[in-house]
Amino acid sequence: MKFKFKHTDKIVGIFFFVAILALIFTLVVVAMSKRIFDRKYFFTTRFTDATGLSNTTKLYFKGYEIGKLKKYILNVSNTIDAEVAIYKEFRDKIVENSAIFKATNPLTGRSTLEFLQGPDWSKILPEKEYIPSLDMPEGKRLLQQGFVKKRGDMMESVLKNVDQLLYNLTQDNNPESGALFRMIYNLANMTDNLDTVVAEASLLMASLNRDNNPEDGTIFRILNNIADMTDDFKGTAVQINELLENYKDPDSLIVKLVDPTGQNLFVPMRETLLSLTDNLTTMNEILEYLYLEMPELSDIIARSRNALQAAQKTLEAVNNNPFLRGGIKEEKSGQQKNTKIRLMDLD
Amino acid sequence: MKKLIIFLSILIFVGCSTLPDYIESQSVMDANDTMQRAQDAEEEGLYTQALHLYENAFDLYSGVDNIKGIIISGIAIVRQYYYLEDMQTYQQWLTKIDTIIESEHSNLMVLKVLLMMEVAFDQEDYSQVLMLSKLAQTDNKEYNTEVQCYRLLSLLKSDQSYEEEFEIIDKNLGSLKRMFNKNKLNDPKIVSYAAYTLGYALSRQQKWLDAIEYFEEAHHYDQLIENESGLADDVYVMGICYQNLGDKERALSAFIRAKEMYENLLDEGMSAAAQQKIDSLTK
Numbered sequence: 001m002k003f004k005f006k007h008t009d010k011i012v013g014i015f016f017f018v019a020i021l022a023l024i025f026t027l028v029v030v031a032m033s034k035r036i037f038d039r040k041y042f043f044t045t046r047f048t049d050a051t052g053l054s055n056t057t058k059l060y061f062k063g064y065e066i067g068k069l070k071k072y073i074l075n076v077s078n079t080i081d082a083e084v085a086i087y088k089e090f091r092d093k094i095v096e097n098s099a100i101f102k103a104t105n106p107l108t109g110r111s112t113l114e115f116l117q118g119p120d121w122s123k124i125l126p127e128k129e130y131i132p133s134l135d136m137p138e139g140k141r142l143l144q145q146g147f148v149k150k151r152g153d154m155m156e157s158v159l160k161n162v163d164q165l166l167y168n169l170t171q172d173n174n175p176e177s178g179a180l181f182r183m184i185y186n187l188a189n190m191t192d193n194l195d196t197v198v199a200e201a202s203l204l205m206a207s208l209n210r211d212n213n214p215e216d217g218t219i220f221r222i223l224n225n226i227a228d229m230t231d232d233f234k235g236t237a238v239q240i241n242e243l244l245e246n247y248k249d250p251d252s253l254i255v256k257l258v259d260p261t262g263q264n265l266f267v268p269m270r271e272t273l274l275s276l277t278d279n280l281t282t283m284n285e286i287l288e289y290l291y292l293e294m295p296e297l298s299d300i301i302a303r304s305r306n307a308l309q310a311a312q313k314t315l316e317a318v319n320n321n322p323f324l325r326g327g328i329k330e331e332k333s334g335q336q337k338n339t340k341i342r343l344m345d346l347d
Numbered sequence: 348m349k350k351l352i353i354f355l356s357i358l359i360f361v362g363c364s365t366l367p368d369y370i371e372s373q374s375v376m377d378a379n380d381t382m383q384r385a386q387d388a389e390e391e392g393l394y395t396q397a398l399h400l401y402e403n404a405f406d407l408y409s410g411v412d413n414i415k416g417i418i419i420s421g422i423a424i425v426r427q428y429y430y431l432e433d434m435q436t437y438q439q440w441l442t443k444i445d446t447i448i449e450s451e452h453s454n455l456m457v458l459k460v461l462l463m464m465e466v467a468f469d470q471e472d473y474s475q476v477l478m479l480s481k482l483a484q485t486d487n488k489e490y491n492t493e494v495q496c497y498r499l500l501s502l503l504k505s506d507q508s509y510e511e512e513f514e515i516i517d518k519n520l521g522s523l524k525r526m527f528n529k530n531k532l533n534d535p536k537i538v539s540y541a542a543y544t545l546g547y548a549l550s551r552q553q554k555w556l557d558a559i560e561y562f563e564e565a566h567h568y569d570q571l572i573e574n575e576s577g578l579a580d581d582v583y584v585m586g587i588c589y590q591n592l593g594d595k596e597r598a599l600s601a602f603i604r605a606k607e608m609y610e611n612l613l614d615e616g617m618s619a620a621a622q623q624k625i626d627s628l629t630k
Contacts (some may be wrong), residue, residue: 119570339389339426340537341465341468341500342492342543342580344548344583346551346584346588
């Protein structure tokens with residue numbers, strides 16, 4: 001039987017209509033998220049350069065996005081004229097004596113704009129009016145006069161601290177600047193005294209090198225006496241040496257005492273020890289060989305074990321398979337199997 | 348819906364059927380394995396080794412209180428003591444097993460009786476075999492056939508009529524073959540043994556052609572279970588049948604084959620007997 005839709009046109013129309021509605025809905029949602037339909041208020045500003053600026057650069061106030069850079073152009077005086085758009089809900093934040101701070105991230109090269117609000121919040125700045133940036137003299141004046149406060153920038157703070165540190169390192173007599181500089185200051189003073197110490201040490205070494213100098217002090221007298229004592233010890237050592245020379249070969253004494261002929265104990269013992277040495281050498285070779293082969297052996301054992309485990313699982317699966325179970329010969333273990341006597345006497 | 352229920356039922360059925368059967372404990376599996384090795388040793392005539400293995404199996408079965416295993420391994424131990432001609436220990440073990448069977452598993456009394464019949468038959472005490480065969484009442488086809496075989500042979504040896512026993516064995520043989528094909532026999536050797544016994548009885552009546560049929564049947568089943576000593580016996584007696592039928596060529600061929608097989612089995616007595624037959628035919 002041929003299958004056929006009854007209302008093909010209507011069904012296609014519904015699908016098409018739904019698709020159009022979905023597209024429009026998506027576009028509206030995107031436009032709303034981009035604030036396309038929001039009312040915006042425009043103000044002008046000026047920067048010394050356009051580094052890091054783009055049409056998507058946003059203007060922040062207290063962490064909120066209150067507007068964005070609309071357009072910027074290089075004017076005849078080689079500064080940048082820019083126009084910022086402020087969203088409707090933040091319109092009343094734009095007051096007189098406010099400023100814009102352009103901070104450029106040295107790592108990414110992108111700039112962010114921060115709105116610095118003026119002190120009098122009741123004096124709303126009319127639209128299209130000029131908001132100076134801190135790059136420009138007007139903005140710097142507002143900052144100096146305390147109309148706006150610039151929030152600490154992290155990178156700038158780090159660089160400032162590095163600059164201060166480098167300055168302090170180049171200065172002398174500044175132990176009050178901190179523990180590090182006090183330590184450096186003391187180290188410098190210590191090196192000054194080192195020359196005197198080295199000179200004195202040199203004199204001391206000269207005295208030590210001289211003989212018969214008891215007039216130099218107690219220590220040198222002690223050293224002189226120790227030198228005399230070592231001469232005496234030298235004579236004693238010669239005598240001890242002679243004594244040891246006499247008892248250098250005690251074997252004969254022990255041999256005469258234990259085994260005069262040497263055939264009963266020492267010769268068999270020597271042979272045993274030599275044989276043992278040979279055996280130990282062979283044993284060492286065997287052990288070395290086994291040690292060398294050990295990784296391969298253990299590897300083989302491990303692989304065999306894995307293979308057996310896999311085989312066991314496979315056989316278990318095969319055994320449990322309902323289609324094969326009937327075909328596998330069942331093991332009959334532990335059954336009575338009597339001896340069946342067969343008679344052969346047929347002649 | 349109906350199809351879905353049928354499909355699910357099949358799925359559950361297949362799933363359940365894939366579950367493993369009753370899993371025996373490791374001790375029982377070890378004991379079964381030891382029994383198997385002991386039986387192999389016994390077949391090779393290594394009775395001391397077989398005795399040791401059967402005793403191990405007995406201990407393993409005792410450890411898990413497997414009564415059937417205890418009785419079967421115990422009977423095997425008794426048999427080994429008989430082979431080793433240690434009749435004192437034989438009697439002690441027989442009494443011990445008798446006590447266990449009576450108290451725990453009287454159904455297995457037939458096993459003990461069969462052993463005693465085997466011993467009596469070996470000692471050519473045929474009246475004792477016939478007396479014991481009356482005690483061995485069992486529904487088990489295998490044991491029943493074995494009892495009837497001993498009974499038939501004893502009757503034959505004591506020159507009595509054995510038609511009834513012959514018919515019983517012949518009837519049982521059909522059932523045993525079906526069980527063999529379904530792999531349901533505990534001891535598959537019983538099929539070839541029954542066929543051989545019938546062939547032997549017919550041979551004694553000098554019905555050589557009929558006897559050959561049974562011997563060939565015994566040979567077929569011995570081949571299937573790789574019973575090498577049984578195969579050698581089958582070929583040897585077939586040679587005798589052919590010889591008596593006057594078919595020297597076939598008889599000679601059978602004796603040569605039988606001799607080779609006995610040589611492989613290190614059975615010097617039967618090898619020499621086969622050689623004598625060859626010599627008599629080649630003269």
